[in-house]
Amino acid sequence: MKEDVFEVKGKKYAVSLETVLAGHENWVYGIHWQPSFMDGKCITGGTVEQPLSLLSASMDKTMILWGPEEESGVWVEQVRVGEVGGNTLGFFGCQMSPDGSKILAHAFHGALHLWQKDPGQQIKWSPAVVVSAHFNSVQDLSWDPEGEFLLSVGSDQTTRVFAPWRRKDCSQVTWHEISRPQIHGYDMQCLAMVGRFQFVSGADEKVLRVFKAPRNFVENLANIVGTSMEKLLASHDVVGLPEGASTPALGLSNKAVFQGDLTIKSTQEEGQDINRVSDQYKESYFHPLSLTEPPPEDHLLQNTLWPEVQKLYGHGFETFCLASDAAQTVVASACKASKAEHAAILLWSTSTWKQLQALPCHSLTVTQMAFSPDSRLLLAVSRDRTWSLWRCEDAGPKASEPRFSLYTHTSKDSAVHTRIIWSCDWSPDNKYFVTASRDKKVIMWGHRGSDEPVGMNNSAVTPCSSVLDVGDSATAVAICPSLLSDQSYLVAVGLEGGQLLLYKWRPADDLTSGSDWSRCAESDVSQSHTLVVKRLRWRPRVCQQEETEGWNHQSTSVQLASAGADHTVKIFNINTLAL
Template sequence: KASRFVVSIYDEHTTNLNFSLRTKELVKSVTLEGHTEAVCAVDAVYQSDEPDLDLLIASAASDSTVRIWSRHGSEGNLFLNAATTYWLNKNVIFNRNFIQFQKTLILPGHEDWIRGIEWAVCDEDLFLASCAQDCLIRIWKVCMKSKESSETEDYSIRLKENVFTVKDTGTTYAVTLESVLAGHENWVYAVHWQPSFTKGGSIQQPMRILSASMDKTVILWEPDKESGVWLEQVRVGEVGGNTLGFFDCQFSPDGSMIIAHAFHGAFHLWKQSSVNKKEWTPDVVISGHFNSVEDVKWDPEGEFIISVGLDQTTRLFAPWKRKHETEVTWHEVARPQVHGYDMRCLAMIGRFQFVSGADEKVLRVFRAPKNFIENFSNITGIPVENALHALCNSHSSELPEGATVPALGLSNKAVFEGDMPAQPAEYEETFNTISNQYPEIYFQPLILTEPPPEDHLLQNTLWPEIQKLYGHGYEIFCVACNNSNTLIASACKASKKEHAAIILWSTTSWKKLQSLSFHNLTVTQLAFSPNDQFLLAVSRDRNWSLWRKQDSSESGPVFSCCAYTDKNTAVHSRIIWSCDWTPDSKYFVTGSRDKKVIIWGQCDLSMPAEGNIPDLIKPCSTVLDAMDSVTAVSISHVLTPDGRYIVAVGLENGKIILYTWKQSGQEPALADWTKCVEMDNSQSHALAVKRLCWRHHEGRAGHNDQKNSEWLQLASCGADHCVKIFNVNRFAL
């Protein structure tokens, strides 16, 4: 039976529940208010066979109450039925009496907070499994107690029975402790029975339990067929890495797969071998950031994307096609940087090199190691022999195999072939000695043909850090690289003009070339023009500045300010969050918190100019009202078939809207903006859009439709922890 209801906790700090009823035509949303502290758990069940009738919802919160909500009829309201106290170190059984719940029995035993409980039905008996922070799992058996058995004297040894009677029916039940499972070495956060299935027309409940713990393991328990004693059958989990264990786990419906999620927001999937039932191997699973994603960039060839976020990681996603399948899916294939600071921005420097900025004063430059390039080719099927050969030739030193993070360090240290232990046994012995609890080298090269699991992503896919760039006084906020990969521009957080200066760096000498001072507050985004002649900066001070490249000097190119806005010429009245260039370098776009999107240009920038000329650059479009704060803008490098620019606009409410624009005549045309697509709620971000980035080429990554393709791809990232890739049909715009 398909469920038509979704009950969710939409904010971990909220005291409310969000309830949605989905039909073919309508989605109704209702918020259930009643708890006084944050809601931490919720579940729902139908009370009848009618999907629209008698829905029962239970919610537990930090206010030490469990509240029961009931919905009667397809048009009925939701109302509170009961509120009962919830004990954190005892199992409590409640007996439902019509619409009220009465406390019936307390099952003591756990010595710390209970983190999970779940029922199972086997024949005529009920089983309750519970897990707690005392590292133990307890299994309780609930069975009907007949009067004859209670009156008959039996001198055999038996466990103590906890007895209760249901007042409505007069039926007496006995609860006994079936077993205590001790195997985890840290808090047990979740326990689940294998789902029941139908066989021969009857529902059967397999007696298997899955548990997840903060000791980084998931254990499958099953009673021995002869003795009935519960034993550990399978133990899977992580080895190494800087994780803190598992929060939850689940069986697949047929029990052949196990999925768990960890502290760092990652899923882990294991699949049972069809030959050896006790052999479970990691399988490919989705992954992503677990905090706000601040920036995303395509590589110059458009074959993968790299993103950074406040979860302190840099992640690389690429398309992958399973064997004998045609569908292309995106997966994380490397985690080049696992940092100690929140990540803010990045820029690609060629195909396999990037620079990133975080909440520190240092820019860090990373280059792909040999093992990643080889595995990237194996996974995606993209030949990279030329790229690998070029990297080896362009750097006189040997290309490292991979990278590792030294103990208590922030910099990824290169690992070369001679640094690695010859045999795995030698590596394991070195790792386990007391003097080497924090080894300098624990990278192991992998031969991959599919996306790696989480433990390998954390440990074996780092990129070596090749350079640090010092010069900023506060946390890095934005960075950009020109299209010829020779210059880097960066800016940091600032409340004064002296700190808001833009710094230019050389990518050959990694030296500081120039400091560009103009803005009074933080520069929020930087963008080089496609012809590399201009650098555009937008700022919190509500102004933009345009810098022109001058003749090269001995120390490198010099940029001078050729145009800007000030308090007299500014059009934007709030923070300018984002900017971008048209592919012909004739125009640029700005987007602001004031809900305005403006195209600028209408001048001959090839003529020399000194200082600021008020009429040098003007708005050449009507002011686009986006109806909400604009947080990201991006212009496609590929035009529509009729020659219009394609502009993507991201809003603070999570919406992404696609427009086309084309100037007609000297004055702004009344219909120069055309709204083409507005993403619906299912496709949009749930929170603010942080960055938009078009793929520079036609076609879709991972498909063989690169030339004369109707498709474009747009990458976006947001504060909702998501990275999204949209396929856009440019002929339909």
């Protein structure tokens, strides 16, 4: 090859081709030289030695570590790592640690992939724990009723489970994704937990899907979180449960994989005769895992799915919001609607998964719903700027399912909000509920002048607070499940601009002065989301194992999770003594 000679600022340079590295089967999007080292320290001046190796990342789902042979000096492929299968594309970029023991890639779908060299072995590399998260807007989230883990859904078409990882070698606790129960073909919009290990999800399709945790998830959750299997199994019957789940090619439903299926598959892999075509092309790609640390990306894509146990049909348009009651008996769902006939709320039985009722009231999309803590009332807020309140009638000994009827609602004439009501929530004592709207207003509602829960007397449900102007469109609101020391309510508000605000509210006779509200904290630029806050959820309780030095979670703090359109889920520790 011809040597090119050129001059820059009086210095001559000669460039010639040394070698061609051929091995990738698709576009190469990233390369990275390993930093030069001498006696374990990076060279900052003088003559720089030839780099030890070169890392390349490609859209063929592989990364290759290239280096010269010691004897010949010819550059060859030393290590190749990557993904096999899955529904992702390849890698966009790569980085190598200074000592050459770790290599990192970022994939087309936003995930990070980390491999590290096994000690004492030059060619054996293993996947390592790395941060993972949504790569599009996070639309909804929900805590496990015991507060041990968190579920979220997003426009990246995934449902993800996050939990605290308690390392055995140190006291540090960090949050990681431990399961990806659903990888879908539609953008996810909403979810609702039904008990500890079952949830319902809705996407940009007309179908609701119900998922139940497999045995393998429960076992791994106990190992990663650091709790006992007996404690988890007390609330989850694993007898007869599948080991895991897999998704068929071009399918949307996660099919259960049982222990027998795994036995058949392993027997076939031992070389026994395969007589049927269906045996040769099994749909199951699931392999049970025994985890003591969060799984890497390739396992999350393939081996942490939850089986789908039911599909719920009934909506005419894309599902938009979901809610479940504390008694775990009813799930409420709503879809996008531009007419009253499509804006009806559908109620589903969690025992039979049959539709119980349709609740018509609103004329446009119901944006959010919330059951009262005692499961007596269902609150719904809508794009039509009104809210409705539905009361569970006494089912009686002969009735097998609860029935709801319209208790009260606001109309265009009586509505206080003048724009879309985005969010709502209940106080822990059932006495009040809160609404938050695009008109920048946050309002507490209840029986004014009464100390009884909502719906327990015949007086009207009216504003019990002054109108709180938060300065920006209020897109999410949540009331802390425990009262503060001064018996006030702690209310979190999420704004369209990404900021989170904390307010204390106490009932007052005089609602004209606005003294019933007091702002006690707000997120700064580093803590706020960079886009819309989509959902706020207070953690039901905090595990004692998470107590860290100088911070007693049990007595002085609460935790708040927020979902944002900026692809992030944030969990905040809030010291209640400082409010």
